[in-house]
Amino acid sequence: xxxxxxxHPCWQRLASGGLVRLKTQHLGTQLMAKRLERSTEPVNVKxxxxxxxxTKWERMLSAEVKQLxxx
Numbered sequence: 001x002x003x004x005x006x007x008h009p010c011w012q013r014l015a016s017g018g019l020v021r022l023k024t025q026h027l028g029t030q031l032m033a034k035r036l037e038r039s040t041e042p043v044n045v046k047x048x049x050x051x052x053x054x055t056k057w058e059r060m061l062s063a064e065v066k067q068l069x070x071x
Contacts, residue, residue: 001065003058006051010068015046018071024064028057 004010014022019033032053036046058065 001062003051003055003065004068006048010071011047011051012043014050014068014071015043019050021071022064022067024061026057026061026064029053029061029064 010018015036017037019036022029022033024030024033032049036049039046041049054061054065054068
């Protein structure tokens with residue numbers, strides 16, 4: 001499954017609290033999710049960072065990528 005476009009609503013949903021429902025065993029993803037939960041950055045900045053992260057690690061995060069549209 002390809003990574004959704006940067007303007008897809010799933011990134012905004014994830015950045016505004018949807019990451020807590022992401023099921024992952026990948027330590028880097030878990031750490032990033034916790035950091036973003038505590039971050040005071042605007043939602044659009046968090047969404048952009050999420051898209052960049054998943055684009056970079058797409059090959060290692062296939063199970064997580066499949067969840068993106070349902071969270």
